[in-house]
Amino acid sequence: MKFSTLSILLACVSGAFGQPNSSFYVATTGNDSNPGTQAAPWRTIQHAEATARAGSTVNVRGGIYEELVSINTSGNATDGFITFRSYPGETAVLEAMHITPAERSGVLTINDKSYVRIEGFEIRNYRTADHRLVPLGINVIGAGSHIELLKNMSTTTTTSESTSSVSSARHPTLPSTRLATG
Numbered sequence: 001m002k003f004s005t006l007s008i009l010l011a012c013v014s015g016a017f018g019q020p021n022s023s024f025y026v027a028t029t030g031n032d033s034n035p036g037t038q039a040a041p042w043r044t045i046q047h048a049e050a051t052a053r054a055g056s057t058v059n060v061r062g063g064i065y066e067e068l069v070s071i072n073t074s075g076n077a078t079d080g081f082i083t084f085r086s087y088p089g090e091t092a093v094l095e096a097m098h099i100t101p102a103e104r105s106g107v108l109t110i111n112d113k114s115y116v117r118i119e120g121f122e123i124r125n126y127r128t129a130d131h132r133l134v135p136l137g138i139n140v141i142g143a144g145s146h147i148e149l150l151k152n153m154s155t156t157t158t159t160s161e162s163t164s165s166v167s168s169a170r171h172p173t174l175p176s177t178r179l180a181t182g
Contacts, residue, residue, distance in 0.1 A: 022056045024048050025087075028063035045069045045084065045094075054079035054115065062090030066098060069108045074144070075115025081148070086120035096126035096135070106139025107154075110147060119150040 023038075026048050030041035041061065042048050046069050048058040054075040075081040086092040094107045107123045110116055123137035137154025140147055 022053070024052060024056060024058045025061065026058060026065075026092075027061035028065065045092075049073065049084070052082050052084075054082060057083040057085065059085060059087045060092035060121075061087045062092060064093045064095045066095050068096070068099060068105075069094065071108070071110045071113050071116055074113045075117075075146075077115070077146075081115045081117045081146070083117040083119065084121075085117070092121050094121055094123045096124065099126065101126060101128045101130075101133045101135040103133060105133075106136040108137070109139045109141070110144060111139075112142030113144045113147075115146045116144070117148040117150065118152060119148070121152045123152065123154045125155075 024036040025038045025041035026036075026043070026045055027041040028043070030043040032043050032047040034040035034042055036042045036048060036051060038059075044067055045058070045060055045065055046067055048060075049069060049071060052058050052073060054073075069084075071082075071084075073082060096107045099107075107126050108118065108121070110118075118138065126135040126137065128135055138149060138152065140149075
């Protein structure tokens with residue numbers, strides 16, 4: 001009896017974290033101790049990123065999130081993209097007004113990762129008075145491939161010497177941008 005109970009428990013836990021095509025939820029009213037379900041969402045996008053795997057979709061409810069997000073996990077061709085998106089019909093805002101850039105940095109950074117999709121976010125107010133620093137809305141660097149940036153908007157991402165958005169100047173807001181190599 002103990003063995004069968006343990007087997008069922010392990011199957012449930014591995015299913016929640018290891019299975020592709022999982023949906024997770026983040027909301028400003030959530031808590032990172034929650035299971036990340038629609039009824040009990042997480043609070044931060046970065047916590048969701050730490051749990052998401054290939055084939056997962058992280059649905060971020062509308063609201064303002066004051067955090068930097070670093071994508072540290074790749075999707076793959078077999079299981080699919082890791083998708084981070086604003087919940088349908090809502091806009092999740094990554095607000096950086098109280099965050100000071102360090103070197104060339106983004107509010108959301110994808111470094112050497114592949115099969116990542118970012119969709120429907122507004123990224124705003126990443127500023128610095130230091131002309132040596134370059135604040136970016138979404139910073140994609142390294143050797144990753146199959147990266148999709150869809151329907152995102154970056155506003156007021158500037159240095160004191162700039163009058164327009166650094167991100168918009170380099171990457172105009174487009175209905176979709178797909179970076180796919182190899």
